[in-house]
Amino acid sequence: MRFTLEPLVPDATTVRLLHAWVTHPRSVYWQMGGAGVDEVAREYERISESAHHHAWLGRVDGEPTFLAETYDPARSELADLDEVRPGDLGMHLLVAPPGGTPRPGLTRAVFGAVLRHCFADTRVRRVVVEPDVGNEAVLRLNARAGFTRVRDVDLGHKTAALSFLAREHHVLRDPVPHLGPGHLERAQRRLVAKAVSELCHERLLHPEPDHAAGPGRWLLRAPSAATYAFAARRLPLEHWAVDAATLTRTVDGAPAPLDVQELVVEHAEALGLRAELVGVYLEELAATLAWTCWQEAHPGPGVEQLLTATHGEVEAAMTEGHPGFVANRGRIGFGPLDHERYSPDAAAPVRLVWLGARRACTHLALADDLHEDQLYDAALGADRDLLHARLRARGLDPDDYLLLPVHPWQWERRVAVTFAPDLARHDLVWLGEGTREHQALQSIRTFADREDPARPHVKTALAIQNMGFVRGLSPDYMRPTPAISDWVAGVVAGDPELGRCRFTVLREVGALGYTGDVYHAAAPGTPQRRMLAALWRESPLLRLAPGERVVTMASVLHRDPAGASYVAALVRASGLDPRAWLRAFLDAYLRPVVHCLLAHDLAFMPHGENVLVVLEGQAPTRCIMKDLGEEVALLDAERPLPEGLERVRAVVGHDERCLAVLTDVVDGVLRHLAAIWDDDGLLPVADFWSEAAACLERHAADHPELAEAVAAYDLQREEFAHSCLNRLQLRDARQMVDLADQASSLLYAGSLRNPLHRGEGAG
Template sequence: MSAPVTVAVPADATTGLPSVHPVDPDRDAALVQRWLGHPASSWWAMTDHDVDAVRTYLRDVQEDPAQTGWLLRRHGEPIAYAETYDPGVVLLTDVWDAEPGDVGMHLLVAPPPADGRVHGLTSAVVRAVVEHCRDALGARRVVVEPDVRNLAVQRKNAEVGFRALREVDVDGKRALLSVLDTERIGVPDDDGPAAHLRPEHLEPAQRHLVAKAIAEFTHERLVAPRADGDAWALDAGDSTYRFRARVHPLEHWVVDEASLTRSRRGSCGPVPLDAQELVLGLQHELGIPDDLLGTYLEEIASTLASAAAKHRRGGPSAAQLAHGRSDGDVVAGFQDAEAAMTEGHPAFVAANGRIGFGLDEYRAYAPESGGRFRYRWLAARREHTDLALAADRTEQQHWAAELDGAAVDRFRDTLERRGLDPDAYTWFPVHPWQWQHRIAVTFAPDLGRQDLVDLGDGPDDHQPQQSIRTALNRASPGRSYVKTALAVQNMGFLRGMSPAYMRTTPAVNDWVAGLVAADPVLADAGFGILREHAAVGYTGDAWHRIGSGPAQRGAPQRKMLAALWRESPVPRLTPGERPVTMAALLHRDARGRSVAAALVQRSGLDAATWVGRYLDAYLRPVVHCLTEHQLLFMPHGENLVLVLRDGVVSRVFMKDIGEEVVVVGDVAVPDGIERIVHPVDDDEAALGVFTDVFDGVLRHLAAILDEDGVLPGAVFWRLVGSCVDAASVGRARPLDLRVPDFEHSCLNRLQLRNTLQMVDLSAQTESLIRAGRMPNPVAR
């Protein structure tokens, strides 16, 4: 925003809009102070300011080149105070990706006079201010951030044409970030909850998903584009897709989305891009069974809807995510990044299925919506429930750490009022979607027997994470993450949780955490584990009484009532550190800028040094755990929390241990956790790094840094090779990770083969699908 234009805009004789004048701090302070002191003005949080304080405030605003205060008059009488500001400099610097022509706005309307409210006055004031922003300040867009609880002003904003984008943390409040395109002043935003499904949002989502599908299906050797002049072409049914692309190591294709076109036999000119049509045209090549094709198409549709919503909502810039919060709020910054992610699983094409969520539920529970919710709590009869705890905590200590005493008293009182013994029950968090759609229906008999008792909502607000079943406690961030069963179909699985797994989860985490803590190499790298230190599962339902054969064990109803608590990284941070999900490194913002490149720039280091530090913190511990302890994690972007200091990765936390860690050698483990031991040969053990790290994470990051001109791919992979050497030489199991090639294990092929359950979690190795061998980019 350029320097403010201090002009008065007279009232329009036709519209009757108020006139707008620069505020005079000396003249107007007493008037504005009276308005601010009225209860109706509580949203400004200045009710306690006296006249001198308001005068100082107004003077500070007027003296700031990025802000201006305005007084609005009607028939010569003052009726409102407004502020305009540059959102790239003031207030929204952490959450709004400002462009030239953006103007921020605040509005204070005078309290209604004693003789009654003037009908339509507030609407006229809002209209006058936004027209002033357009005509006097040259605004292309006006952005506002009312408190989410201030429904009255949100209605007035919608009347004049503001579009609600997303909830954000700003200025100590939870705000509804909203924007108005000034060419649409007076056109109400009446599209409702499906506004993201308009063509202007769905078309870029289609383009991105078609490009990604072509790239990943080609990477997995399901399709083979042919050279077409200086571009490429891919035939799919009666359509042909043409595009430009660059091919990086590990057969990683980066498709130029802007160049992508589709033609169809018998049609004149290009036809619209459509991801479902691409899948249908390639069904034979992709090998999707006829009886499961519909499910995959539904996951594609849901992924498109999610991408369209992200496009409409916008998000912080890559630089903002790399910089973190200007107010130092590391938790808010952590969650800004969590909500901004567009590629939590960058390899999967149908990555955001969430079949079962409706529009309202998407807004409430999808991580990219950035919303908050409260868990529903049940009391579960102890004789049908297993509460497993880490060795270092008792049940009393667990509840004291995770629930306020008032909440426990309320739970106990609810049971006592029903004539039940509270000591015969334990507490059980369930996702609100799960409660409404599954538990209250599928487990109605259990509720009727009072084996399960509804206790109402819990006391704390939580924010959903990229791992959609998990949420961070926003009321008390030092408390544990909560992960619960959530029976929506998403990315090849119904997202349940097994009570049988929950029984041993804390013990598995205790053993892994102890091993990590005792290892000096891991200590030197700062490598840490976020322990799942408590878990609960309910087995009193009918499905747990019908036998234990494979069919019975696979019943989805047996995985609908379980939860775990995982340590939060927040209490383990030191001053100057902040956390971010590793998935953020692969994120590009709405204008295509990468977080990885922004972090390199922020650090002040050369790119090779920055990447070396990252590999030392991430890859070195993963390889060391495999070659020294024969311990293999699932180290993809969602399962790592990076700890940043001045933009540099200083250490990492690994999470999701209980369900996904595996011991790949003949290693003695404590009694009761033998399920994690699955000895495999050296090639199979090394494949865990090749598939989950090289192919699942590093090929994407290497290409991003190369495409952005930050670091050539050849240099990146040389750094990887050096890190692998340092991490694996002289270890107990000297696996050679610098072999010429390795088996190409493919993720999309798993989902395409069985869209309902792509992997048998009890036999993951046997479930893998290979597509020949892949040249190793770190081969000697």
């Protein structure tokens, strides 16, 4: 069960729900049995306006399930009691009366979640409860939780059993209950299967046929005494479709458990791991295993449920991470509680921390059609006035400051110490949390507004190590981002072919970075210069018409906990023939990406979170591209660029230019999708690639004016350079590539036969 607590907003829907709970006969000790809806509304409006009493709506797996209240005992009816001390926090709890099949253990689990919520505030030393002495069930629950019943107190309306639970006596749950043998075994099987598949694809591991076991069976022998046996099919692009259920490992001939870290250690020399970096990569694998175990313990919805899910719900259900990287969920720096608070998997509500950043020390860049007030009105709403009031309360003029959003983890772990002098001299001013709740997207440091998803998404700096990078944001690098977005959006909007494809982009409309620190003055290249910046991006909901919904490209590769593929469910629900669905998908995705390259020498990073697929009737109709400022590249030395945008130019050789499609789309996305279609019986793999080739050929036939570019890029060439992702991470998991010159950092393993090539034996 997944528990979340959110500040209770007493709107009409919530009040009706609460009324049903508090007036139920099972809630007799809540003493509101005869209350009307209006009385309940007034009570919780009073609480919402109080600075010392707070109400929380609790959800279990997303469903409203309990009501909690916390309060300051020194400002309550307990104020005059000698036992009340500073650091005490009062607590009330009501679990919703059962409306269906009872859930054994629910109340105890909820009680534990509320106590964890209380003690998450490090200022709280004791939790105080004062249940009615007649409420035997709650008295037993308190006792099991470790509360000490001090004495009975006459409060007039009840005789209360005054009880305290000290922080040091709080019996914490196992902080990592997901790390058990069963979850680990399944996570290891998933990770070992992926490692074998991708490391064989990159020609780092070399299985041999197991002739004794029969066709399609393979043996992978380590230099040590370990041997792996498995079934796999070899598909085009040297894709190894490994059957995870068949994987076995023996050491010295005896059965041994699957272990992805041991697999890496056993093949360290073949993988090119330098001795001083073995531990770094193994830690990324350990963290990936940890969060994979968490997913095993918190299985998400089935693919049929996702057919009607919102964009946020689909985001939270994604479990695969990057399809090519093995160590793809490092998140090193996050502890278990951080994961539950801030990860996209947990989908917990997050309130961003806001800083006032002195305007003279800060740079704000905006889209051409936007000014500062419009950005903050769209991003903050009424919170802007609240934050300005907090500045005034400290004797500061809001006109002297810009409002900078900060990830709560970043504030607690880095900013509050690393920028202590800046805070002390009020170049930075802590303004606390905003009232708006956000949800982390799969890119982990980008947030959508939960209450109004049409508001801009906000991307924050987050100094955790994840998949070969520390996820910082450089103010200097972000500065031209809105102008880059405007330029790309103009190119896309002005192209008739892209208009026919209805291909659009999401602009990054605002970039804010603090540069008044000593690191910017005297420490070039240091990570501290990437710790205080933010980026606002248009919400995809602004691009949707009635009847449309949007999912990420990552979801098209998703399988649910039962192994069912989301794309197969979409095809079935659309009513289209699989081939027709695939053609629509390729025309929405492959065709515009190829056109941008051929017509404009414009390359995106078109995979995963960067591409949004628009669905209508469960069929793809078009795509939306995002992450322009960091990922877009102009692959031509002569095409003009607006002043100040030269950083997007990436002049590479002809054989590398084609990789913007052949590596990033064909090998990076379509290779995995083709395997799913073949595995699930949607379309044989040869037919899949034939449709992809036909998509390119239709585009070429429609655009004879691009014949020279078609020949120059030669996307249907017989072979292309095999650019390898895991080799980059294995080389140095701390920093895979130089972001300023990514092309020079790439690693290759010969060439791959191109499945788009129409020659004999293609694929």
